[in-house]
Amino acid sequence: MREVLVDGSVDELGKALAEALEGGPAVLPLTPGSDELRKAMAPHEPVEPGTAVIIATSGSTGEPKGVLLSADALRASATATHQRLGGPGHWLLATPAQYIGGVQVIVRALLAGSTLASLPPGRFTGDLFAEAAAPIVAKDGPRYTALVPTQLTRILDAGGAGLAAAKAFDAIIIGAAATSAGLRERAAEAGVTIVPAYGMSETASGCVYDGVALDGVRVELASDGRILINGPVLTHGYRLRPDLTAEAFTDGWFRTGDRGQFTDGRLEVLGRIDDVINTGGVKVSAAAVERVLTGCPGVRESCVVGLPDPEWGELVAAAVVAEGPRPDVAVLRAAVRESAGAAAVPKRVEFVEALPLRGPGKVDRSAVVAKIFHPIG
Structure with missing residues (x-):
């Protein structure tokens, strides 16, 4: 297992991921100070076969766990994303690189052989976004980035250089949290092209874009409305936790913790299975x-x-x-x-x-x- 501390430059992480995609050591991206997560990953224990990346996360329950992703899963996700967005392009990394959303931005740029720029970790403003985006905006061909709703809101609020940069992207994936109808409307009115995405570490990042599953991904609903996912983007298990792996999968289908419904053929995520309040x-x-x-x-x-x-x-x-x-x-x-x-x-x-x-x-x-x-x- 190759531990990579993500602090400032992502050059080392990019090199490690490139090697992992070609069969090199599995990569465990971490941030300085994440000692508890590191300990839970048992870095001195052998890595499960077929693992290229381990995403260390506390998940929605607060229990540390490591999501195991193969090179095939990472490639399948990146390839399907480019197909959906309009072809391989240049990428701006604007979210934390230790999470799956950040890792996949790097993987997409690696597979496309394209330019990767990154926003330094820490404070986020529209002006800082514009500065980091400049190398991507200057390129011909598709330009992409991924943001969380809070970042997009700040860009729209500030206007100016940040908004001008956002408008120059051919697509901005919005993930990690739900995109409200109001935020969609604000982006459209401002001329910013966004693509709300649904996914998680276990699906190698977003696997449903604007309510429609990526090519190769299947989505169904269980009798209680739980969202079930199948396809080549899935994790092959949890680090040293066969019990969690068995609980999460049924006949090859990943059992998410989310409820959903289909409206006009598009998946609508209704919330967590456990977010029901009995009053x-x-x-x-x-x-x-x-x-x-x-x-x-x-x-x-x-x-x-x-x-x-x-x-x-x-x-x-x-x-x-x-x-x-x-x-x-x-x-x-x-x-x-x-x-x-x-x-x-x-x-x-x-x-x-x-x-x-x-x-x-x-x-x-x-x-x-x-x-x-x-x-x-």
């Missing part, structure tokens, strides 16, 4: 309430969680990031009541400057509960 005997989807709230004027982001309650069992609580002046809570509650029913109306609403994150753009729900709702008074 007064009524089951409420946290994701459904979040969609209503983020569709309200004056709301940029929201996170809905269930809090223990002696009367209701759980009560619905919403953390809201306002866009400009805070919207009237009564208006927000009325919108939820109309769209999702009385049981879904948040009994607690807290306005915050930003939602706590884990990983690139993913809201940390446990931190929302602990840091926003538990410290009362």
